Amino acid sequence: MENAAIIGVGMTRIEANKIRDTFADLAWEAVNKALDDAGMNMDDIDNIVTTSNDFWDGRTISCMAVSDASGAYDKNVSCVEGDGTFGAFYGLIRILSGSYGTTLVTAHSKGSEGISSLITNATFDPIYERALGLDMITGCAMQAGAFMHRTGTTAEQLAMVSVKNHGNARHNPLAQLPMDLTIDDVLNSEMIADPLHKLDCSPVSDGCCAMIIANEERAFQYKRDPVWIKGVAFCSDTYFLGDRDLSQARSLTEAARKAFAMAGIGNPANDIDVMELYDAFTYQELMWLEAMGISADGQAGRDLEEGRFAIDGDLPVNPSGGLLSGHPVIAAGLIRIGEVVKQLRGEAGQYQVKGAQRGVAQGVNGRCGQSHCVWVLDKNK
């Protein structure tokens, strides 16, 4: 893959209800922050990719809401529907194709404007499944139970993910839910759907992220040191939950394998300094770590207990607080990439992972981790 880099990042705060902001306001804020961050203006942006979801936004052609605010007037623009990591991928591809030197990528969602249970119920097949009334939580709860059953991962280990991530969020000024929790706090919180307690689940939030990607030549023309994109891959598993083994994330294994190979990572557990993963639920952080080969199968819980993934551990995971601390759907994956960029630039302030050179961001699309997109970023070219 040719050299390309991220040269600007802008994010809004993640909040439960950004009542004063429309979608366009969010995009305006994030885009301007990204342009300022990069030391660029709109003329320097060759094309734009927005990322949004028609159901979450409650409007067909949801990209319309943010086009103007994203500077798309009189420019080439497209729109990805899926997690922000996929949007960023398309933004990158439009550079690698040789067509554009810089791409501005945005991703947004306002969870406060809809009923998430109904929105995610719409991901279920209308003929065979929808009427049953499942949503993202009950679907993922089934996966959590299957994962715990197969690997022996315990409720306490799941709770530890929540304790760690909410704890990390105390140092992240943009996070929605910084919290000082104990394992018991999590286990005593309301059971939403067995085995997921309230504090095992991420909130549904409002937020927007914008990112500027550039080819090698343009990457050096602006204010920042570029953060290089060393590997990207994505892969989707089957749709029907019963067609696959829910307790394994083989599409993530495949995407990670490809992305790591592109980046020349031979030993992921040792070669990566920081990770921002898609922890929509506590069990997911552990499941994704195992699928990517960071932990041996069934061992992520134990590795967590040993402090491996703590902010001062061997391989900090979600030092920003992750999705558990703030989850604007769609924007979520782009924020993961943005957080890794901050780490590699040494700009993560109080939640900085010391000496981070190489990081991994991961995003998820679809139900129960059907489709994953993995990014490998490096401070060095």
Add this chain to the structure above:
Amino acid sequence: MEDIFEGIEPMVYQSRINIPYNWWAGDTASKFLLAIRDERKILGTKCDSCNRVFVPPRKTCPTCFTDNQEWVNVSDVGILEAFTVARRQLAALPGKVPICFGLIKLEGADTALLHYLGEVDPGDIKIGMRVQARFAEERQGKITDIAYFRPI
């Protein structure tokens, strides 16, 4: 720019998307649903190449891309592969909690069917349980013509 909005109450406008849908089940799904409605039988389709039996049925094998010509009878008994119990009254739920969902791999099928679990105490549900379909008294050609699966 924020200051000019100081003291101004943000307005929130309520709306809904009210689009009625009529989904064509297609011939394949129709055959499956009618067999449940009229004969209380569960069918699957079998791929000629890989021999996998799909429940719910697929017209074409997703991986081999061959037309699944063969219809097979699948047992109404199977093993529970995954489950959950909804405890909070989430908006999509059609009835009062607790509601138990499960993935059931019926004997003869290679994929699991998503459905309800019933006639069981939520605390007693275990992965690996044997369950059997209980058909609804009044059936209309929908997936809910199976009322739920219960332990046997």
Add this chain to the structure above:
Amino acid sequence: MGKKRVAIVGTGQTHHKSHRPDVNGQELINEAVQRALEDADLTIHDIEAVIIGNMDHFEGINYVDCWSVDGSGGTMKPIIKLTTGGTTGSTLAIGGYHMVASGMFKKVLVIGWEKNSESDTTGAITTAFDAVWDRQVYAGAISGLAAEAKSYMDQYGATNKDAARVVVRDRKHACNNPYAQLRKEVTIEEVLNSPMLSDPVHLLDICPRTDGACAVIMACEDVAEKITDRLDWIWAAANRHTYTYLGDATYGHLDSLTRASQEVYTKTGITEPRKQIDVIELYQPYSFAGIMWIESLGLAELGKGAEYIWSGATDMGGELPINPSGGVIGCNPIGATGLIRCAEIALQVTGKADARQVPDVNLAISTGFGGCFWSDIILHGKNKPDY
């Protein structure tokens, strides 16, 4: 223009109908995919990535790229979804182009589909408009188009009869296309006498609602040349998705198409599109567009579009046939429609267009249009582009 040159090696589409009760959405997609694979003489295992799209609220399914893997053949492959409203189909074609041109994927499957019969189309489209400012007063797609037509008529004196001549052309062309939904000729009188929907748009001025799917397989240069010698090369693509609020649009000219086409012409050195382009599949959802938007494409001066149409230049056998497939007035499965334009041009360029073939096609254009006055344009060529 790209790192790697890209060609279309195969296309497939369903026989588009007002409704397809025999299949669900996934099965519809699968038909088009299997036909495209057959056309390219490939199997699903040859495909390295899938790019798919539709307009969500027409089928009421969230995360369609995930839901459709059985039909698209995307299990354990990279799949991504693009959606930009009416331009979705052409946006997907452009997306497929970038995916291959980047060098990351050698063979990409592009899929557009829609099962419009499953919902209230106007109800769904209405949700595109801003909930606070526009949604209450603008119903569906028709109102915006009617306003545009009215504005043009006021400025240039065009008439309903001029628009009807476009319908006559396209409905006649559709009779040559076995995939089109509406395959019966109409007369100018029949158009003018059909029920008025929104002044000045009559029922027969506008496209139908359709269930249909289209699939296009794109490959990079060295791979494409090994697959077949009947290649449709993608020379250039551009778009402008310019308007957000309906009050911002300039009614009477499709500015977005003007700008997008100018970008493509400049890039490829086209100075006289009328002479240099051999055939166009214009995303033309209603009759008046056939008069106005050819001006935006630079085929006629402002106000002279009707004259060009009446001259017969855009009929089969004319100087520059438009919509030999019958176009969008012949069938409109919205998420697929833009891609069908691209696929139809691929058939023209590769000489596979049977009864609707335009002779000696060298350079051709397919466009996409979206209800918020957005435009996509793709330039296709029989020969490899030399850059």
